[in-house]
Amino acid sequence: MKAARIAPPSEDKRWRVIDATMRRHGYHAHALIETLHATQESFGFLDEDALRYIAATLGVALSHVYGVATFYRRFTLKPRGARHTCVVCTGTACHLKGAPALLEALQQRIDHDPTNPPVSILAARCLASCGLAPAVVFDGKVVGNLTPDLALERIEKWLHHES
Amino acid sequence: MNPEELHQLAEQHAHARTQIPHRIRVCAGSSCMGLHSDQLVNAIQRELKQQGLEKTCPVSGVGCMGLCSAGPLVAIDPDGILYQHVSEADVSAIVASVGNEPLEQLRCPTDIPFFTRQKRVVLEHCGQIDPERIEDALAVGGYTALLTALTEMTPAEVITHVMRSGLRGRGGAGYPTGLKWTTVAKARNPRKFVVCNGDEGDPGAFMDRGVMEGDPHRVIEAMAIAGYAVGASEGYFFVRGEYTTSVKRLRKAIMQAERNGLLGANIFGTPFSFTLEVRLGAGAFVSGEETALIASIEGRRGTPTPRPPYPAEQGLWGCPTLINNVATLASIPPIINHGSEWYASMGTANSKGTHVFALTGKVVNTGLIEVPLGTTLREVIFEIGGGIPNGHSFKAVQMGGPSGGCIPAEHLDTPLGYEALQRIGAMMGSGGILVLDDTSSMVEVARFFMEFCMTESCGKCVPCRVGTVQMHHLLTRISTGTATAHDLALLESLCDLVQHTSLCGLGRSAPNPVLSTLRYFRNEYEASLTSTPSNELIPLTARPPAPPTQGPNGKGA
């Protein structure tokens, strides 16, 4: 038996999703990754309160939770700052068909913009959409067969909308 | 559900399919989806409604049809017409053409070697049926193999069948599947598990994704058969977290199977019960390694542990655990349905059956293909693949991703098979075939894969954690022309060290891309060496320390 349940860190309704996940797995220690998935999806990141709450509820060590949260790439400990994300696939097929040039062009465009645009340029492991190589995910939407110019055109739209 | 009900349902749904004069299939595989084929489905739906045809000509999104480079693909049944590069502007013309003259300007010929040279066993129904409807799966014979296994065969007979078929693990290592099943079946433990490894992480590989998205019921059926054969009543799908469509379709398919009594307690009225759960990978390539995969399901850091003990003896929560790759499992139902002799009649002496490959890189036709083993690389690249585009010439083909190797032109006639590929310094891997043309630098290819292994190392054992950083550094120096012959010698001894002393398969195979390119393209390495070592300091990692490769939901750059 576990000790008495502790209350979630806040009144936020999203904790219900996390609670439901833990309950579904019987508050078992092995539900840790599933719970972190649920938290990441609900809040967009895992803050210290969340990690403490999950550790206490599942009865696992704090350092263990932290170790797992930092081992896997899908989990983030800080909120993502930028409003838009631009994820360049760096899988083999995309690499071969010009992903490095895409990544550099996009990064340069953002780095050299004095207005500090609200776009993060990220690199992803293979998106497994190799037929589209080179591919970029603009805010969750996959766009394929890109050239640096076409990719820049895409983020240009965001930049102008924002300013 | 009892056996009669299954037959009835299957006949009923198969009959229903013949009652509809036409149907439109739109490829909703990952590549076509990237070209917005989901919007295409909606547009066609609207147009059909407008024309009052929605009853006589339903449209559905289906799994990967294979020829990704011609996407988005739309097929008209039963006429067998295939349209390529379809856009929303073509929708009204396509709908108008149904039952009439086909639109020649959009047509994708189906008599080309890409289609005729393939033998689709695993992908049999991929792209043919709506993966989100169990009725479609049942209509084409889904779950009949499970019925046969449960009602006409003993677990030992099922295993003998798999053994005789010669099926080997499609995840890369090629371990005989029947033998693996036997080990788990023989283990004396009342609780056992079956795990489907769908944590496909090789860059350039999307075979498992194609199967899970295109025909999820096939894999579920196979899991239940495996559970029956080895004596397990619980199973897990471990799916790469980025594969949201796969996860969604698998979950839906599991629910449908449960509702129809094809999963759960006393399947087909037999004493056999089986439940399935989906677990998401959280973005670590090493999680595909069996012991790391178990750690991930158990909610721990996905670092491998020394074997023995093998998961077949002590796996999930210490219980005997059968771990099979998606494509391996998807081969099981046809083996039960058509017999092990039939399966073993395809392939070579030691590599039986068919294999799904992801054909990518500098080749005309890219996509998902399935061929009998024993097919030569030349046939795959120049007939099915249509050769090298843009007037360039073939240089090499990389097989097996970061664990595999490069094969030069002189070995193009090698028949695809586990041992045959190993002999020439490559490996089957999970099935990525990456074609390289004369513009590719082989040192750069080796460096690319080493960067992958370096950032994907779990960090547990020293040779892999530190050795890959050093090898990547040396490869960067060679590719930038600042390395000496001494550096090359050092690289080779590091390859030897990491290959023989690393803890898991990821580390042990990390040097493979270097070793194989050194074997066939040593001149490229030597040509970039300098005799005067420069004093210029190159940072040890080419990029900032934070892992440069992050998933779509990964940490901020």
Added chain:
Amino acid sequence: MPSSVRVKTLRIDDLDVAGDEQQTIFDVAVEHAIPIPTLCHLDGLGAVGACRMCLVEVTSANQTRLQPACATPIEEGMQIVTNSPRLQEYRRMILELLFAEGNHVCAVCVSNGHCELQGLAQSLGMTHVRFPYHYPQRSVDASHRRFVVDHNRCILCTRCVRVCAEIEGAHTWDVMGASSQTQVITDLNQPWAEAETCTGCGKCIHVCPTGALFEKGYSVAEMHKRRQFLPYLRAMREREP
């Protein structure tokens, strides 16, 4: 103890030996005074097989493979070679990689002269490092009243993690990150002084093979580590009530 212990016979180097089936190659070798170098393994802690120093050549069923002695159970008829020239070369190279990875400056280290990494380098004849040094930016946490963790000297053997979880039962330590960014942490990667689960028992200090974990108040070469408590505690914990 199970009533019938099955005894297995094997050959280590030129010696015919026997052990019970629960034992590892390392256990049996130690019993027969055959030295096998280790950095991550320590008698009394669970084996992880991470440092690869204890790899030995194991021939069984006509196949020779390199296996970590600390994590490989013995089998009937095994032929084991513990110290071939090839193994020696691999061990030296692994040491070189470790020296290149961290910031190991023996001359200013509290463990100078009593360091297992340094000791192995000397006994295995690792005279120089052929690889470029990483010179990583790593921190020192001296927040704790009595103890210090200097990540520059950490070789990630995880002995501290295991002793804390397995023997002390606090699980204050764990490992964060992956690849070359791996690091040991206390609680939520907090300063040690703020780690509320730490009991201050100091076991981690004494199992650490290098000067990465040490007690305050010691100067260069003054830190001696005492480990005799470990097999004793393990035996006491496993003793039936």
